[in-house]
Amino acid sequence: MIIDCHGHYTTAPEPHQKFREAQLVRIKDSTLPAATPVRIGDDEIRESIETNQLRLQRERGADLTLFSPRASAMGHHVGDESVSLAWTRACNDLVKRVVDLYPQNFVGVCQLPQSPGVPIAHSVHELTRCVRDLGFVGCNLNPDPSGGHWNSPPLTDRHWYPFYEAMVELDVPAMIHVSASCNANFHATGAHYINADTTAFMQFIQGDLFRDFPTLRFIIPHGGGAVPYHWGRYRGLADMLERPPLDSHVMRNVFFDTCVYHQPGIDLLVDVIDIDNILFGSEMLGAVRGIDPQTGHYFDDTRRYIDSLPVSAEAKRQIFELNARRVFPRLDALLKARGL
Amino acid sequence: MIIDCHGHYTTAPEPHQKFREAQLVRIKDSTLPAATPVRIGDDEIRESIETNQLRLQRERGADLTLFSPRASAMGHHVGDESVSLAWTRACNDLVKRVVDLYPQNFVGVCQLPQSPGVPIAHSVHELTRCVRDLGFVGCNLNPDPSGGHWNSPPLTDRHWYPFYEAMVELDVPAMIHVSASCNANFHATGAHYINADTTAFMQFIQGDLFRDFPTLRFIIPHGGGAVPYHWGRYRGLADMLERPPLDSHVMRNVFFDTCVYHQPGIDLLVDVIDIDNILFGSEMLGAVRGIDPQTGHYFDDTRRYIDSLPVSAEAKRQIFELNARRVFPRLDALLKARGL
Numbered sequence: 001m002i003i004d005c006h007g008h009y010t011t012a013p014e015p016h017q018k019f020r021e022a023q024l025v026r027i028k029d030s031t032l033p034a035a036t037p038v039r040i041g042d043d044e045i046r047e048s049i050e051t052n053q054l055r056l057q058r059e060r061g062a063d064l065t066l067f068s069p070r071a072s073a074m075g076h077h078v079g080d081e082s083v084s085l086a087w088t089r090a091c092n093d094l095v096k097r098v099v100d101l102y103p104q105n106f107v108g109v110c111q112l113p114q115s116p117g118v119p120i121a122h123s124v125h126e127l128t129r130c131v132r133d134l135g136f137v138g139c140n141l142n143p144d145p146s147g148g149h150w151n152s153p154p155l156t157d158r159h160w161y162p163f164y165e166a167m168v169e170l171d172v173p174a175m176i177h178v179s180a181s182c183n184a185n186f187h188a189t190g191a192h193y194i195n196a197d198t199t200a201f202m203q204f205i206q207g208d209l210f211r212d213f214p215t216l217r218f219i220i221p222h223g224g225g226a227v228p229y230h231w232g233r234y235r236g237l238a239d240m241l242e243r244p245p246l247d248s249h250v251m252r253n254v255f256f257d258t259c260v261y262h263q264p265g266i267d268l269l270v271d272v273i274d275i276d277n278i279l280f281g282s283e284m285l286g287a288v289r290g291i292d293p294q295t296g297h298y299f300d301d302t303r304r305y306i307d308s309l310p311v312s313a314e315a316k317r318q319i320f321e322l323n324a325r326r327v328f329p330r331l332d333a334l335l336k337a338r339g340l
Numbered sequence: 341m342i343i344d345c346h347g348h349y350t351t352a353p354e355p356h357q358k359f360r361e362a363q364l365v366r367i368k369d370s371t372l373p374a375a376t377p378v379r380i381g382d383d384e385i386r387e388s389i390e391t392n393q394l395r396l397q398r399e400r401g402a403d404l405t406l407f408s409p410r411a412s413a414m415g416h417h418v419g420d421e422s423v424s425l426a427w428t429r430a431c432n433d434l435v436k437r438v439v440d441l442y443p444q445n446f447v448g449v450c451q452l453p454q455s456p457g458v459p460i461a462h463s464v465h466e467l468t469r470c471v472r473d474l475g476f477v478g479c480n481l482n483p484d485p486s487g488g489h490w491n492s493p494p495l496t497d498r499h500w501y502p503f504y505e506a507m508v509e510l511d512v513p514a515m516i517h518v519s520a521s522c523n524a525n526f527h528a529t530g531a532h533y534i535n536a537d538t539t540a541f542m543q544f545i546q547g548d549l550f551r552d553f554p555t556l557r558f559i560i561p562h563g564g565g566a567v568p569y570h571w572g573r574y575r576g577l578a579d580m581l582e583r584p585p586l587d588s589h590v591m592r593n594v595f596f597d598t599c600v601y602h603q604p605g606i607d608l609l610v611d612v613i614d615i616d617n618i619l620f621g622s623e624m625l626g627a628v629r630g631i632d633p634q635t636g637h638y639f640d641d642t643r644r645y646i647d648s649l650p651v652s653a654e655a656k657r658q659i660f661e662l663n664a665r666r667v668f669p670r671l672d673a674l675l676k677a678r679g680l
């Protein structure tokens with residue numbers, strides 16, 4: 001079984017974007033009535049999925065995608081908390097409709113109604129709703145809701161603890177995932193995403209978060225940012241900072257996906273990071289949509305890179321399926337209930 | 341010949357730090373007289389170098405280090421332009437004294453008197469002084485003088501052009517190097533440095549800087565940040581953004597050093613990046629000072645990783661010597677004048 005732990009609904013039907021645009025208009029003119037989600041037909045959803053994510057899932061031979069709203073459109077920096085909440089609910093509800101239409105192919109992961117300066121405790125309710133009421137199995141947590149100004153406390157700060165308590169209680173992991181960048185220095189998918197991944201990992205080295213939350217689990221996407229490439233640096237920094245070795249200090253709780261779009265990168269990932277810590281992911285349809293002229297295949301067809309690895313079938317099964325089931329226990333329960 | 345393109349004077353004698361401390365005190369109490377550099381004896385400099393950088397250079401078999409002031413201490417965000425200028429001059433003058441004491445072993449690379457919000461043209465004078473008067477061959481350019489707030493324009497913005505014009509005229513490259521982070525999210529050497537490297541590269545993809553400055557040259561340190569590990573992503577993003585292929589668009593002007601502290605990282609670097617674009621560097625004495633328990637050798641003894649590469653002797657000579665001489669023409673001229 002092949003589980004893609006990192007897929008986004010980047011192809012949502014147009015009415016969904018219309019709602020967002022109405023929100024943006026109302027931010028500038030508060031005399032307008034509050035925007036409300038526009039009705040979207042099942043057929044529109046079916047078409048958007050069947051011609052895109054579902055088609056690619058089938059073509060590339062994946063079975064199931066952990067599916068969340070488009071990350072770059074989360075836009076936590078836009079408007080205020082009420083704008084973020086209304087948008088987030090609409091995004092999550094739309095993912096739920098995809099899951100209901102294709103329950104064998106998609107399982108939900110939720111966006112959070114974060115907003116700069118707003119306590120993270122305010123996101124607990126939406127997490128709980130998505131997990132308990134909608135059957136979602138995880139969430140995307142934005143370490144920088146400002147969109148590139150990085151003025152929230154580090155992820156190891158007690159600021160975040162109320163949310164971690166809810167994650168532990170619900171037994172769901174979070175993928176650490178920023179959204180769009182409104183800082184001209186940072187291209188979203190080319191710099192902001194990768195920097196956030198690297199930044200989060202280093203914060204975990206500096207802090208003691210997993211002493212306080214031994215069962216808390218994070219996926220750092222995009223292959224862990226720069227971390228595996230600089231694995232020697234991080235092992236050395238842990239030592240210099242008198243932190244415990246990374247395996248016990250961080251790697252019981254932190255996992256990397258395989259959204260690394262060339263074979264040498266995946267080879268390195270699997271070379272330096274324990275197989276237990278690697279989850280198959282493609283980020284599709286996502287950051288990079290083209291065909292690699294060097295291979296003739298899509299950059300984000302990451303299954304090919306895993307298939308080509310010189311590792312055992314059992315190791316590949318861990319990457320493709322077993323690690324995801326361990327990191328997302330609610331996914332495992334759901335699959336077991338289906339006899340899988 | 342082995343040229344280390346990335347070494348810092350991280351072990352400057354105590355009086356140098358005393359001067360900095362006096363500056364910091366005066367920032368808080370402007371009624372005090374301006375701080376002035378404290379006298380440092382040649383013997384103090386000799387001891388600080390011979391027991392550290394020179395000892396390691398000899399032990400590890402390098403011949404010459406391109407030597408610049410401690411990057412994390414540049415502290416461009418501290419005080420105002422006059423503070424930055426006084427500190428920068430003192431730092432560069434101290435490097436010049438090291439070079440004068442050990443001309444066979446060290447060649448100078450300068451710090452710049454950058455300061456947040458101050459036009460970069462104000463750094464041209466110190467660059468010119470260091471190159472023309474002190475014989476330095478390059479500089480370290482900080483893309484984020486705010487120290488982690490990232491509120492300067494991207495490196496491709498015309499904001500930076502007056503400085504690039506001076507670099508071209510003097511025929512010196514810049515290493516893109518941030519300093520300390522005053523943003524709690526970013527550990528300096530574990531996140532801020534690596535993020536800056538990744539960020540700069542993506543800016544070069546987005547922009548057209550090298551059309552305007554075809555001979556401008558940058559070294560992106562720390563192995564290019566996350567870039568080689570995500571080389572497929574960057575090739576794909578260039579394609580998606582309808583930019584030219586990276587070899588012609590960026591890689592005629594951008595070079596990566598080898599400050600990647602484990603063999604798999606160096607293997608990947610050399611696998612995906614053209615040999616012409618890789619310059620030997622160690623960052624010593626720098627970010628990571630310990631011994632890797634997996635190898636029994638220092639993490640930052642990067643010569644070992646290059647020595648172990650399955651590439652030709654000619655390729656190693658490019659990495660160790662020839663590329664540095666091409667990217668730093670003033671270094672090449674200096675070596676040629678010595679019959680080297």
